[in-house]
Each structure stands twice: as C-alpha cells, then as structure tokens.
Amino acid sequence: MLYRETGQFKTTYAEDIAIFPIRQDRIALAVLLGIAFIGVPLLATFRIWPFGSDYLLWAILLPFLILALAAIGTNILVGYCGQISLGSGAFMAIGAYSAYKLATGVHIPFAALGFAISIPPLPVLASILLGGLMSAAAGILFGIPSLRIKGLYLAVATLAAQFFFDWAFLRLPWFTNYAPSGSVNAPELVFFGLVVRTPVERYLLCLVFVTLLAMLAKNLVRGNLGRQWMAIRDMDIAAELIGIRPLYAKLTAFAVSSFIIGVAGALWAFVYLGSWEPLAFSIDRSLELLFMVIIGGLGSIMGSFIGAAFILIAPIMLNVLPTELGLPLSTQTITHLQFIIFGSLICYLLIKEPHGFARLISIGKEKLRLWPFPY
Amino acid sequence: MIAFGQFLEVLIGGLMSGVLYSLVALGFVLIFKASGVFNYAQGAMVLLAGLALVRALDLLVANGFPLWVAVVLGIGFAAVIMAATAWLIERFVVGPLVNQDALTLFMSTIGVTFVIEGVAEMIFGSDVYPLQLFPTDAWFLFEGLFPGGILVNKLDVWGALIAGILVAGLALFFQRTKTGRALRAVADDHLAAHSVGIPISWIWFVVWLAAGLVALVAATVWGTKLGVQFSITFLALKALPVLIIGGLTSIPGAIVGGLIVGAGEKIAEVYLGPSIGGGIEYWFAYVLALAVLLVRPQGLFGERIIERI
Numbered sequence: 001m002l003y004r005e006t007g008q009f010k011t012t013y014a015e016d017i018a019i020f021p022i023r024q025d026r027i028a029l030a031v032l033l034g035i036a037f038i039g040v041p042l043l044a045t046f047r048i049w050p051f052g053s054d055y056l057l058w059a060i061l062l063p064f065l066i067l068a069l070a071a072i073g074t075n076i077l078v079g080y081c082g083q084i085s086l087g088s089g090a091f092m093a094i095g096a097y098s099a100y101k102l103a104t105g106v107h108i109p110f111a112a113l114g115f116a117i118s119i120p121p122l123p124v125l126a127s128i129l130l131g132g133l134m135s136a137a138a139g140i141l142f143g144i145p146s147l148r149i150k151g152l153y154l155a156v157a158t159l160a161a162q163f164f165f166d167w168a169f170l171r172l173p174w175f176t177n178y179a180p181s182g183s184v185n186a187p188e189l190v191f192f193g194l195v196v197r198t199p200v201e202r203y204l205l206c207l208v209f210v211t212l213l214a215m216l217a218k219n220l221v222r223g224n225l226g227r228q229w230m231a232i233r234d235m236d237i238a239a240e241l242i243g244i245r246p247l248y249a250k251l252t253a254f255a256v257s258s259f260i261i262g263v264a265g266a267l268w269a270f271v272y273l274g275s276w277e278p279l280a281f282s283i284d285r286s287l288e289l290l291f292m293v294i295i296g297g298l299g300s301i302m303g304s305f306i307g308a309a310f311i312l313i314a315p316i317m318l319n320v321l322p323t324e325l326g327l328p329l330s331t332q333t334i335t336h337l338q339f340i341i342f343g344s345l346i347c348y349l350l351i352k353e354p355h356g357f358a359r360l361i362s363i364g365k366e367k368l369r370l371w372p373f374p375y
Numbered sequence: 376m377i378a379f380g381q382f383l384e385v386l387i388g389g390l391m392s393g394v395l396y397s398l399v400a401l402g403f404v405l406i407f408k409a410s411g412v413f414n415y416a417q418g419a420m421v422l423l424a425g426l427a428l429v430r431a432l433d434l435l436v437a438n439g440f441p442l443w444v445a446v447v448l449g450i451g452f453a454a455v456i457m458a459a460t461a462w463l464i465e466r467f468v469v470g471p472l473v474n475q476d477a478l479t480l481f482m483s484t485i486g487v488t489f490v491i492e493g494v495a496e497m498i499f500g501s502d503v504y505p506l507q508l509f510p511t512d513a514w515f516l517f518e519g520l521f522p523g524g525i526l527v528n529k530l531d532v533w534g535a536l537i538a539g540i541l542v543a544g545l546a547l548f549f550q551r552t553k554t555g556r557a558l559r560a561v562a563d564d565h566l567a568a569h570s571v572g573i574p575i576s577w578i579w580f581v582v583w584l585a586a587g588l589v590a591l592v593a594a595t596v597w598g599t600k601l602g603v604q605f606s607i608t609f610l611a612l613k614a615l616p617v618l619i620i621g622g623l624t625s626i627p628g629a630i631v632g633g634l635i636v637g638a639g640e641k642i643a644e645v646y647l648g649p650s651i652g653g654g655i656e657y658w659f660a661y662v663l664a665l666a667v668l669l670v671r672p673q674g675l676f677g678e679r680i681i682e683r684i
Contacts, residue, residue, distance in 0.1 A: 084478055145665065149672045152413050152477055156619050157668055159612075160661035167657045283612065287485060294482050336497040343489025350483045351471045 073260030082233030093281035095262025099131030135262025143254030297358025391531030393637020418611025425594030457587030622674030
C-alpha cells in the first residue's frame with residue numbers, strides 16, 4: 001500500500017533519469033538525511049536518550065560514517081569494476097599520511113642536487129582532499145597489474161601494496177616527521193575559521209563528507225563511467241569489443257575508489273583517531289572493508305552502508321550481550337566466543353545470501369510493492 | 376673469503392626458512408588444486424594442529440607416559456582433530472557454497488579462520504607453548520674453509536628433510552592411488568568427475584584432510600622454531616607470495632617458490648636492508664610476487680589456467 005508507484009507519471013526525460021525515480025524513496029531519503037543532519041545533532045546537543053553520553057556518537061556513528069565511506073570506495077573497485085583488492089587499508093593509510101604531511105608542511109631535501117622542495121602547511125580541508133588525490137595516484141600505480149591479471153591473482157598484487165606501505169609508514173621516519181614513537185598527532189581541525197572539536201561537530205563534518213562523496217559515487221556509477229566499469233566486471237572481452245577501453249575503465253575505477261578510500265583514511269586519522277600509528281591501517285582493515293562490501297552487497301552504494309553498520313555493530317553487540325544477559329564468562333572467553341560467532345555469522349550470511357543485504361532489501365521492496373497480494 | 380662465507384650462511388639460512396614457508400604453501404596448493412578454493416584458513420589450521428599436539432603432549436607427559444608414546448598419541452590426537460575440522464568445513468561451509476564465485480569462497484574461508492582461531496584458543500588456551508620435537512642447536516660446517524665456519528640450524532635441516540618426504544609422499548599419493556587419481560580428476564573438471572561417479576564431497580573431505588595433515592607437519596616444525604602461538608596464523612599471508620611465484624597449482628612450485636622467497640628475502644635483508652631502513656623481509660616477498668605476476672602470471676610451474684586479458 002505504502003510502497004507503490006502507481007500514479008507517479010514521468011512526463012519529462014529529467015524525471016526519467018532521476019536518481020530516485022520513486023517518490024517514496026525520495027521521501028525516505030529526505031527523512032533519513034533530516035534525522036542524520038538535524039535530529040541526531042539536536043538530540044546529542046541536549047543529551048536526550050539515546051545520546052545521553054557521547055558513546056553512541058563517538059564509538060558507533062563516527063566510525064560507521066567513515067568506514068561506510070571507505071566501503072563505498074572499496075565497492076566501486078570490487079563491486080562495480082570486479083577487481084578484487086586486499087589493499088584498501090594501505091590506501092586509507094596513504095590518504096591519512098599524505099594529509100598529515102601536507103597539513104604539517106612538506107620538506108623534501110635533495111642534498112645531492114643542492115636544493116629542497118618545501119611546501120608550507122596547507123589548510124586541513126585541502127590536505128584531506130589532496131591526501132585523497134595522492135591515494136588515487138597510488139591506486140593507479142598499483143592498478144596497472146590489473147591490466148594483465150585478474151581475480152585472486154590481482155588480490156595478491158594489491159596485497160603487495162598493503163605490505164609495502166605498512167612497512168614504509170612504519171620504517172621511513174620522514175612520513176611521521178621523525179616522531180620517536182612512530183605515532184603521529186592530527187593537526188587542529190580548522191575549516192574556514194571554524195574549529196571542529198566536540199563529537200557532534202566531528203560527526204557533522206564526517207556526515208558532510210560522506211553525503212557528498214556518496215552522492216558523487218552514486219552518480220558516477222549511474223553514468224557513462226559506471227556502466228563501463230560494470231561492463232568490464234561482467235565480461236571484459238565483450239566490453240572491449242563494444243568499444244570500452246579496459247585500460248581507461250580499470251584505472252579510473254582504481255583512481256576513484258582509491259580517492260574515496262584515501263579521504264576516508266584521512267578522516268579516520270584526523271577526525272576519529274586523532275593520533276595514530278600504521279597499525280590502524282593494517283591488513284585486518286582491508287579484510288574488514290572487503291567483508292563490509294560482500295556482506296552489504298557487491299555493486300550497491302546502499303549495501304556499503306548496511307555492510308559497514310553490520311560489521312561494526314556485530315562485534316560490539318557480541319561483546320556487550322554476555323554481560324547484559326549476566327553470563328559468568330571471563331573476558332578472554334568472550335573474545336574467543338566473539339571470534340567464533342562472528343566467523344560463523346559471516347559463513348552463514350555468505351551461504352544464505354551470497355549477494356548480501358542489498359539483495360534482501362530489493363527483494364523486500366519487490367514484496368512490498370505487491371503487498372498484500374503474494375503475486 | 377669472509378664475505379663469501381657470510382653470503383653462504385645467509386643463503387643457506389634463507390633457503391632453510393624458505394622450506395618452512397613451503398610447508399604452509401603446500402596446504403594451500405592441495406586445496407586450490409582440487410576445489411579452486413583459496414584457503415585463507417591454512418594458517419589457522421596450523422595453529423589448531425599445533426595447539427592440539429602440544430596440549431595433548433603436555434597432558435600425556437604430565438600423566439607419566441613415556442615421551443615416545445606421548446608423541447605418537449599426541450600426533451594421533453591432533454590428526455583426529457584435523458580430520459574433524461576437515462569434515463566440518465566440507466559439510467557446513469564449502470559444500471553449501473559450491474559453484475559460488477572465487478571471491479565468496481575466499482571470504483568464507485576468512486570466516487572459517489575466525490571460527491578456528493576462536494575454538495582453538497578457547498579449548499586449548501592462548502599462551503605461547505614451547506614444543507620440543509626436534510633438536511634446535513646448530514652445526515658449524517666447513518670450519519677449515521671459512522673462519523668460524525657456516526652456521527646451519529639443525530631444526531632447519533629437519534624441516535627440509537620433512538618437506539622432502541612430504542612432497543614425495545604427496546606425489547606418490549596423487550600419481551599412484553585411486554583416491555589420488557580421483558583428486559586429479561576433480562581438479563581438472565568438477566562436473567565431468569561427478570558424472571563418471573566420483574563422489575565430490577568425499578574427495579573434498581580428503582583434500583581438506585590432507586591440507587590439515589600438512590598443517591600438522593608444518594605445526595611441528597614451526598612450533599619447535601617459534602613455540603606454538605597465535606602469531607603462527609600470519610604465516611598464511613607469507614605463503615601467498617610463495618604460491619604466486621611457484622604457481623598456484625603446482626606442488627613442486629610451492630617448494631621452489633618457498634626456497635626463492637626464503638633465500639631472496641634473507642639476502643635482501645642483509646645486503647639491502649641497512650641502506651633503506653631494515654625490515655625489508657616484511658614486504659620483499661610480495662614485491663617479488665608482483666614482479667613475477669607481471670612477467671609470468673601463472674607462476675614458474677603453474678598451469679596456464681589464468682585468464683589473460
């Protein structure tokens with residue numbers, strides 16, 4: 001009854017190619033954005049349940065937003081273009097460290113040549129975006145093997161990126177401005193004269209980034225470029241025959257995906273962590289992102305959000321649940337149980353719905369349109 | 376002469392540790408050959424086998440069994456555990472996921488990794504357990520030729536010996552036995568093998584069991600070297616470049632790849648490491664694998680199953 005597009009006539013081409021052609025979808029999105037942009041900050045400012053403490057905002061919503069952004073980036077590469085990548089964590093790290101270097105000023109001495117390149121410290125916004133661009137450049141570089149290999153072989157190639165950058169950020173002191181502990185601190189977050197400090201402000205900042213980049217991604221995958229990516233994913237030879245250049249399609253996918261992941265990495269470091277070390281972007285992060293994309297649904301922007309929420313919240317729930325139920329378990333047992341249940345859950349989801357939550361939602365929508373009739 | 380002696384020592388040390396990588400890589404190859412599954416859980420299986428073995432040994436020795444009886448019983452116990460794991464994985468994960476694409480199967484083995492790690496540590500404990508099955512002292516060779524001689528670890532020699540026996544055994548198993556032939560048939564073409572009456576799920580159980588037993592062997596050697604501990608699971612990641620270099624479908628390739636990676640990273644660490652900050656071992660193997668992928672995507676010994684673009 002509620003979800004039916006009967007009577008919504010498309011009278012112009014613009015309506016026909018609209019991003020959300022069904023009115024109910026538009027309303028749902030507007031409500032969601034309204035809650036996210038106005039509702040949550042209001043509740044959090046006046047400390048109304050469930051925002052009584054900063055916990056929900058700080059430990060769940062903030063990482064959720066940033067990881068969802070990274071998952072969107074991963075999804076563009078893995079879900080839309082079909083190139084498996086185990087190096088997402090490295091691209092997050094590149095975004096984070098490039099942004100850090102740019103925000104604190106770059107100084108490259110060429111001692112042998114007798115001159116040095118110096119860039120004065122840039123504003124935070126510029127360094128975050130440039131960090132994303134650096135990550136895109138690295139993505140293109142490590143995407144070159146994808147022109148010759150694919151599938152799990154490519155995964156190993158991207159793994160090379162992961163381990164190389166892990167090592168570089170750990171061992172080359174230039175990246176950390178010669179910090180003795182190897183851990184670096186984010187600069188103060190100043191945007192156009194406004195200082196971002198409290199959790200609510202940080203949340204809103206990430207929300208703006210995520211909304212803009214998710215819109216960008218959604219529009220890219222609907223357009224010419226996205227269709228090229230999907231053609232390459234579905235059958236590369238046929239795509240090449242109808243005139244799609246694999247070189248261009250694949251490398252743009254790597255570039256766009258790495259850019260988004262890089263921005264997410266910079267946000268993760270600057271806004272969420274504040275001070276970090278290379279361990280924050282290890283192989284585990286890459287696998288986590290891949291899980292989000294697969295559980296959420298390959299080739300779905302919406303799915304990236306759901307996947308990120310699931311992968312983030314499931315371990316927290318598993319951690320809290322035994323204490324809430326009053327089970328007398330030691331912390332160690334809880335950790336192990338958490339591993340076991342999380343692993344089984346992933347296997348179960350993969351077996352039951354290999355196309356992820358996004359598929360479940362589209363099935364649900366289809367059912368809803370016919371409701372209350374079964375056909 | 377000192378420089379050459381040192382080089383030989385580094386080379387031999389590298390080759391020997393390469394053999395140990397090969398032991399883990401072998402398990403990968405077995406499963407990939409027969410079912411096309413890229414088994415991330417191999418490292419976790421090594422951990423499980425090692426923990427089962429070392430805990431059983433401790434218990435038996437503490438109850439007054441003579442050492443050799445304890446070793447035999449302990450290995451038997453660990454083998455039973457690996458068989459149970461193989462059956463569970465085949466029955467509940469890989470079986471239902473048949474015909475899904477490679478990425479889904481790969482991710483499901485990561486799920487399996489979590490479960491195995493959790494179960495293994497919950498049942499057997501999560502400390503570092505020392506394992507003493509092989510001698511760990513060193514020999515000094517060619518003392519007349521080089522000052523100080525060349526240091527060779529006895530454990531590494533044992534590891535090489537065991538790897539050799541294992542490969543010979545696996546080769547015989549694949550070539551000479553009925554099950555081995557069935558395995559190769561399934562590896563070539565699931566559907567064709569199925570239609571001539573080869574029971575696929577049984578074959579897959581056998582493959583996972585074989586991988587489990589290889590993991591047990593790897594656990595005895597690695598456990599003696601490092602102690603049985605959680606970090607053993609990261610070996611799985613070290614085995615990936617070994618596989619790429621050797622070829623994903625070749626058992627000798629796993630051995631040769633392991634040797635190349637082991638020797639290469641030790642030599643690079645010793646001779647290049649100091650000039651660029653050390654710790655090259657961490658990524659050297661992957662960059663080597665990347666180079667091999669670009670030049671010869673199927674690896675040194677692999678079949679040309681890879682789809683070229």
